[in-house]
Amino acid sequence: MNRLLDTGLERLTAMLLQMGKVAEEAVRISIESFMTGVDVYERVEQLSDTLVRMNVDVEDKAFELIAKYQPVASDLRIIKSYIKISNDLERYGRYAWDISFIHKRLANFEKCEDPLAIIEEMGEKVISMVQVSIEALKTHNSELARKLIETENEVDALYFRHLDHSTEMPMSSRCLITNTLVVRYLERIADHATYIGESIIYIATGEKVVLR
Amino acid sequence: MPVKIETKDLTVSFGDVDAIKNVSMEIFTNRVTAIIGPSGCGKSTLIKSFNRMNDLVSNVKITGQVLLDGENIYGTNYDVVTLRKKVGMIFQKPNPFPKSIYDNVAYGPRIHGIHKKEILDKIVEENLKKAALWHEVSDRLNSSAMDLSGGQQQRLCIARALAVEPEVILMDEPCSALDPIATAKIEGLIRTLSRDYTIVVVTHNMQQAARVSDYTAFLYLGKLIEYGLTKDVFENPQNDLTEKYLTGKFG
Numbered sequence: 001m002n003r004l005l006d007t008g009l010e011r012l013t014a015m016l017l018q019m020g021k022v023a024e025e026a027v028r029i030s031i032e033s034f035m036t037g038v039d040v041y042e043r044v045e046q047l048s049d050t051l052v053r054m055n056v057d058v059e060d061k062a063f064e065l066i067a068k069y070q071p072v073a074s075d076l077r078i079i080k081s082y083i084k085i086s087n088d089l090e091r092y093g094r095y096a097w098d099i100s101f102i103h104k105r106l107a108n109f110e111k112c113e114d115p116l117a118i119i120e121e122m123g124e125k126v127i128s129m130v131q132v133s134i135e136a137l138k139t140h141n142s143e144l145a146r147k148l149i150e151t152e153n154e155v156d157a158l159y160f161r162h163l164d165h166s167t168e169m170p171m172s173s174r175c176l177i178t179n180t181l182v183v184r185y186l187e188r189i190a191d192h193a194t195y196i197g198e199s200i201i202y203i204a205t206g207e208k209v210v211l212r
Numbered sequence: 213m214p215v216k217i218e219t220k221d222l223t224v225s226f227g228d229v230d231a232i233k234n235v236s237m238e239i240f241t242n243r244v245t246a247i248i249g250p251s252g253c254g255k256s257t258l259i260k261s262f263n264r265m266n267d268l269v270s271n272v273k274i275t276g277q278v279l280l281d282g283e284n285i286y287g288t289n290y291d292v293v294t295l296r297k298k299v300g301m302i303f304q305k306p307n308p309f310p311k312s313i314y315d316n317v318a319y320g321p322r323i324h325g326i327h328k329k330e331i332l333d334k335i336v337e338e339n340l341k342k343a344a345l346w347h348e349v350s351d352r353l354n355s356s357a358m359d360l361s362g363g364q365q366q367r368l369c370i371a372r373a374l375a376v377e378p379e380v381i382l383m384d385e386p387c388s389a390l391d392p393i394a395t396a397k398i399e400g401l402i403r404t405l406s407r408d409y410t411i412v413v414v415t416h417n418m419q420q421a422a423r424v425s426d427y428t429a430f431l432y433l434g435k436l437i438e439y440g441l442t443k444d445v446f447e448n449p450q451n452d453l454t455e456k457y458l459t460g461k462f463g
Contacts, residue, residue, distance in 0.1 A: 003459075003460050003461070005459075005460075070419050071459070072418065072422065072446045072447070072458045072459065073446065073447070073448070073449050073454075073455050073458045073459050074455060074459060075459050076446070076447060077447065077448065206447070206448030
């Protein structure tokens with residue numbers, strides 16, 4: 001028998017997975033375009049704005065379900081976590097927007113050296129983390145969620161390496177600031193992927209873990 | 213955590229049917245414990261075994277132990293009158309005596325030999341206050357208890373139970389006949405009383421169990437399936453049956 005709550009939960013899940021699609025696109029194209037020097041600012045802004053709106057919708061829907069059905073146990077864990085995950089997905093969009101904004105505002109590839117190799121490496125890892133986090137969300141797969149921690153550690157190591165060596169780099173301030181900001185945004189996206197992983201483990205097992 | 217009541221391998225059968233099967237649990241002092249579970253799971257039988265109410269059923273068989281402050285209440289020398297004084301009970305349907313409000317509360321103390329008016333006056337006032345009813349009835353203590361609303365009658369029954377100075381209060385579906393406002397008053401009262409009394413509440417209403425209790429026990433087909441802190445049971449039940457019952461995914 002379908003419970004009344006189930007229809008609401010299905011709707012909430014669909015909203016979140018739609019957010020996942022939008023967020024994945026925003027992150028992917030902002031990073032890829034930064035590497036190739038293409039301006040995608042307008043498209044990413046559109047996607048980011050969509051995520052901001054959808055985040056509000058998810059929260060509203062979640063509150064409606066809490067008010068109407070007083071969920072407990074796994075239902076409650078799912079709803080609580082979806083509110084958090086929705087916020088993480090919205091942050092994906094916001095950092096993607098930041099990357100495309102910095103690219104538009106500061107980067108000048110005619111005068112700068114190529115984007116740092118470190119950004120390319122971090123970018124690939126971050127895109128894969130975003131994809132894994134969304135895939136784990138689809139099936140509440142806690143094993144997949146746990147795998148995020150390995151990549152997160154690699155991203156952090158690259159971030160620290162960049163900080164340690166940034167002052168020795170032979171490049172203009174403009175280029176250094178651009179690269180450093182983007183490295184920082186990538187590191188933040190990776191953090192949010194890890195938060196999503198933690199939420200998925202909580203949904204699946206009830207265990208409150210800190211993967212960071 | 214001090215233990216007020218402990219059951220050891222408690223089995224209660226009516227004829228060939230085991231209503232409670234090998235239940236071992238501890239009820240903690242000055243805490244509210246909720247017993248939840250589907251109809252017929254043995255909730256009421258369990259709570260009634262804490263003050264030997266099941267003894268009144270003709271074909272009952274009870275094995276195992278129920279210890280109150282470490283003493284087996286089913287032991288041959290245990291005095292049932294003392295037990296009933298220590299362990300009060302509130303039922304689903306408010307059941308005041310067809311007497312005045314005053315006489316309902318004074319009934320127990322009188323039975324226990326208190327007859328001085330000043331002392332009884334004090335007991336009546338104190339316990340009506342503890343039951344959060346005093347301000348609603350202080351000007352009409354001699355009118356019939358039957359004229360009170362359902363929620364007031366239930367609080368009067370609580371005052372009547374408190375008047376014999378129990379240590380444990382058992383409540384069997386205390387709000388199921390009450391509207392939401394009367395229910396909220398009883399629930400608030402349960403929390404306040406838990407400072408001084410050990411309270412066990414049987415309820416069909418899971419949200420009520422979540423609101424009022426510190427510990428929750430889930431019974432299914434006479435067995436204790438899960439027992440723990442209410443916040444843990446309702447957030448992350450360890451047993452799949454508990455999960456299914458709480459989320460309404462049963463059958």
